[in-house]
Amino acid sequence: MNESDERGRRWTLALGVEPEDAQGGGLSDSDRRMSAALTALYGDGEDVPKKGRGGLGGSAPRVAKWLGDIREFFPTPVVQVIQKDAFERKGLRQMLLEPEFLATVEADVNLIADLVSLRGVMPEKTKETARIVIAKVVAALMERLERRTADAIRGALDRSRRTSRPRFADIDWPRTIRANLRHYQAEHRTVVPERLIGFLRQQHRIVDLDEVTLCVDQSGSMASSVVYASIFAAVMASLPVVATKLVCFDTAIVDLTQELADPVEVLFGVQLGGGTDINRAVAYCEDRIERPGKAHLVLITDLYEGGDAEALVGRLARLSLIGVNVIVLLALTDTGRPAYDPALSAKVAALGIPVFACTPDQFPGLMATALRRGDIAGWAAEQDIKLIRSDN
Structure with missing residues (x-):
């Protein structure tokens, strides 16, 4: 596709595809599905997509298919933004009470907050699915934040005291590199440290x-x-x-x-x-x-x-x-x-x-x-x- 065709494709996707024009506009089947997924949310209609209109409908299967489409076409951060817009613009919050729907969403912190706020009105079957979804997000957050938090807090490092036998996480790399510049290995373009300089940790009783x-x-x-x-x-x-x-x-x-x-x-x-x-x-x-x-x-x-x-x-x-x-x-x-x-x-x-x-x-x-x-x-x-x- 040349630059002119690609520009036309992007404008067509940005402006939306009318149903009677769905076969035109130089769009592939994938492009038309992408356009339909966005039109369903950002069109100005209520339920059924028609000329200049769109909607997500009220059934879990239809919404689940729509969620599958946006996950296919967009990266996770964009999916999360689109989901948030869907909950706010199309009144989909009640769909979170259906386990079939809940199992299909792209979970993030905002969704977890929604689930926590709704748990008092959830049926027991949905509550179990919600717990699984929450556990998945919690595990991802723990993986992202746990080590950094543990190192920082165990860290409470006393940076006024130094040691020549630091643990790896406590090495003061700028001082170590400066102290070992004479050991620079030109062929490897790196410094081989003969002496490590690091911080002593505070000891807590x-x-x-x-x-x-x-x-x-x-x-x-x-x-x-x-x-x-x-x-x-x-x-x-x-x-x-x-x-x-x-x-x-x-x-x-x-x-x-x-x-x-x-x-x-x-x-x-x-x-x-x-x-x-x-x-x-x-x-x-x-x-x-x-x-x-x-x-x-x-x-x-x-x-x-x-x-x-x-x-x-x-x-x-x-x-x-x-x-x-x-x-x-x-x-x-x-x-x-x-x-x-x-x-x-x-x-x-x-x-x-x-x-x-x-x-x-x-x-x-x-x-x-x-x-x-x-x-x-x-x-x-x-x-x-x-x-x-x-x-x-």
Whole structure:
């Protein structure tokens, strides 16, 4: 196909194919199926595709076929965007209650949040399928995030102390390379290090463990953050160097600490939706802090407080004053772009408490910095993360 034909093909796909023109336009059978799949969602009709219109219909088999088509034609990130649009534009959320449909979707964090929010109305048969889908996504997330989180947290590296016999993960590569430049092998275009330079790890005694509490807003707007926070809590709970707690809240409080050995069970314990009483949740966590000087409270919320906002600010100020390392995450999502209450965020930031959002890939580095009682603002600047300022 020459450049002109390819340009025409792309314009035809972008504009859509009329049924009576389906055999024309220089499109292959595959192109016409791709166009039909997109027209079904982004056309302006209701159910049956016709001139200038499209729809997904109301039956699980038809939607399942449509999902199969978009998975064939588009990469996974695009499939997830199209699915999200389908749920919002075509009212397909009820289809998640059908196990036949659920088994065909491309699962991601947003879908998991939908399943968690719907589990109370799911038939038992669908609930089992949902558990399988959630377990699959959790396994993928654990594979992506577990090692990095474990290394970073075990890491709490004391970078002021050096060793010439470091573990591989603790090698300071820039210093090692500079110290071994005289051993450069021109024929191999590499440095063969004679001496390794690395960091010494801090040694934690069991009785002196840092306490990390993830206090997570489970109101509907925080759905993706809840999923990621649950995964990270489960990972940290598996590490012997920290004592991890997970508390989720809306107007009620659910302490999921005892479930952390099974992240799927944790997610099934979350109840997305409802109002928000942040002050009450922080009070609950405050009562369970045993050693403030070794405690870290990561409050994950958009700070839209339905309870007593002034009492919340006072409580966070008191926790910070007695030595608790308080961090407020406005979102823990792939975009890292939160919607939040700017007025309350500014008041919390005025206490000297870091207030910002981050992505799951940044979270391990955040926790490593927090456990070292390092400079969170400096770390955020390195990550190009904007902290909320008290004058925002």
